[in-house]
Amino acid sequence: VISNNGAGRDGKRRGILLTTSMIVLSMVTMAMIYSLFTQNLAMGQESLNISTLIAPPAIPDEKPPAALPDKAQNKPDKKAVSKLITRMHNIQRVSETPREIPKTTSAKNPKFAERPNAPFILGRPDSGSAVNSSSNVGQSTNRGGSNNVGIKTNDSSASMKKPSNTNIKKAIRKPPPITKPIKKDVVLSKGVVNGRAKHLVKPAYPSHAKTLRIKGKVTIQVMIDENGRVISATSLGGHNLLVPSALKAARATKFTPTFLGDERVKVRGVIVYNFAL
Numbered sequence: 001v002i003s004n005n006g007a008g009r010d011g012k013r014r015g016i017l018l019t020t021s022m023i024v025l026s027m028v029t030m031a032m033i034y035s036l037f038t039q040n041l042a043m044g045q046e047s048l049n050i051s052t053l054i055a056p057p058a059i060p061d062e063k064p065p066a067a068l069p070d071k072a073q074n075k076p077d078k079k080a081v082s083k084l085i086t087r088m089h090n091i092q093r094v095s096e097t098p099r100e101i102p103k104t105t106s107a108k109n110p111k112f113a114e115r116p117n118a119p120f121i122l123g124r125p126d127s128g129s130a131v132n133s134s135s136n137v138g139q140s141t142n143r144g145g146s147n148n149v150g151i152k153t154n155d156s157s158a159s160m161k162k163p164s165n166t167n168i169k170k171a172i173r174k175p176p177p178i179t180k181p182i183k184k185d186v187v188l189s190k191g192v193v194n195g196r197a198k199h200l201v202k203p204a205y206p207s208h209a210k211t212l213r214i215k216g217k218v219t220i221q222v223m224i225d226e227n228g229r230v231i232s233a234t235s236l237g238g239h240n241l242l243v244p245s246a247l248k249a250a251r252a253t254k255f256t257p258t259f260l261g262d263e264r265v266k267v268r269g270v271i272v273y274n275f276a277l
Helices: 005-038 070-074 078-083 130-134 165-171 207-211 243-252
Strands: 085-087 120-122 139-141 147-149 187-192 197-199 216-224 230-237 258-260 263-275
Touching (some): 243 263
Parallel strands (some): 085 120, 187 263
Antiparallel strands (some): 139 147, 216 230, 216 263
């Protein structure tokens, strides 16, 4: 008798193994996906946490230097004091100008030196380089009879140098040039100036104007200078054949000078010529 129960059992086992393997595989896959989502992928930023930074070391404040005592500051230097010139008396130098005229005058005292032209202190004895230089200043007399007080002279012919002409010219400054005010030309308008003419020239009647029997008035504007001469003449109206003759007569006319106060001025006026047959 042949039985087929073994084949059925093998099929069940295979189904169970397949189902189990599928469940395990799905669980492993889900675990991997979950681990990817929960993993922190930020790389290289772990050291940027501000709370982990170390603060710089505090720099201590510098203490001000201790002030020296007043005695040390006011105490003069012994070397500087030893270098100062000493004088027993504060005697005015011969080269100095006295502030007040002394009541009594005397020659140089040979016992005491005069005060130098430098810082000095009163003390004993007189010392310093100014003692030797002051010995040359005083009263000296020459055999020739000249008496020089306060000036040491090696030669009797020595005298003060006269300033040269070039130095005098440089010292004298030239005064600024005087600019005269520019006079503006004053022109007066007088209207018709026939009556002001000293010599009124009559114009010649043109022959062709007579032939054509042309007549009428010609008005000429003239500019008269300070001496009464006509310097310009222009026509303001009239016949063209009569204008040239009128202009020629106007330029030859002379007028009396016109005064404005004490000064002569120019005059602008009009001359009227009447041409009649």
